Amino acid sequence: MSPVRFWDLLSDPERAELTRSSRSRQYPPGQRVFSETEDDGCTAIITSGRCRVVAYGEDGTGTYLALRQTGDIIGEMAAIRGGRRSATVTAVTLVVAQVLARTTFQKLLGAHPALTAHLLAVMIERLRESDRCQADLAVASTELRFSRVLLRLALAEGVRTGRGVELAGFTQLELAGWCGISRKSVERHARRLQEEGVLLPNRSRGRLVITDLDALRGSARQESS
Numbered sequence: 063m064s065p066v067r068f069w070d071l072l073s074d075p076e077r078a079e080l081t082r083s084s085r086s087r088q089y090p091p092g093q094r095v096f097s098e099t100e101d102d103g104c105t106a107i108i109t110s111g112r113c114r115v116v117a118y119g120e121d122g123t124g125t126y127l128a129l130r131q132t133g134d135i136i137g138e139m140a141a142i143r144g145g146r147r148s149a150t151v152t153a154v155t156l157v158v159a160q161v162l163a164r165t166t167f168q169k170l171l172g173a174h175p176a177l178t179a180h181l182l183a184v185m186i187e188r189l190r191e192s193d194r195c196q197a198d199l200a201v202a203s204t205e206l207r208f209s210r211v212l213l214r215l216a217l218a219e220g221v222r223t224g225r226g227v228e229l230a231g232f233t234q235l236e237l238a239g240w241c242g243i244s245r246k247s248v249e250r251h252a253r254r255l256q257e258e259g260v261l262l263p264n265r266s267r268g269r270l271v272i273t274d275l276d277a278l279r280g281s282a283r284q285e286s287s
Contacts, residue, residue, distance in 0.1 A: 067133030084160035103164030111157030126240035129218035209281040226273040
């Protein structure tokens with residue numbers, strides 16, 4: 063099933079109205095677009111690029127939620143309900159986005175009921191996505207969790223190179239938190255995939271290269287024992 067992109071649901075007049083009411087901003091790779099510590103309530107629509115969405119617990123452990131890219135809306139929950147954000151959004155590539163102030167976005171929703179319907183469709187699909195991901199990890203072994211999160215990252219953020227599918231921009235500790243396992247487990251399962259020829263030996267910090275995506279898919283489908 064193709065993801066539901068907010069921008070794709072809009073009519074040409076709706077797009078024009080949102081563009082007139084917003085300001086364009088650029089975010090280089092690694093820069094935070096929104097942070098959980100903020101309560102400014104701004105909303106943004108990504109016009110190009112990709113962002114990683116991570117929620118952090120009180121202990122600093124992160125949970126990988128999603129990748130958002132061209133056509134996606136981000137920050138909408140803070141604009142609707144107010145208060146601090148529920149997740150941190152970081153640019154993975156150069157990101158260009160149309161940013162709307164909270165009051166502006168709320169006025170647009172009030173004046174154009176169709177925008178609310180579009181937003182609801184996106185939020186329902188994201189809830190389904192979240193439920194699927196939680197179900198995939200809920201009763202999985204540490205080995206299965208690692209393979210499934212790695213596959214999810216590869217499909218969402220991977221860059222194809224001559225060596226395979228390359229992932230970057232995170233530490234082993236962050237990856238461990240996203241999988242809900244220890245750092246030692248990450249190291250152990252990474253070594254196993256390297257021995258099986260699925261991963262290249264990690265010679266660059268914060269970078270992984272998946273050489274056999276089909277084999278990783280097979281590993282992620284295995285039933286836990």
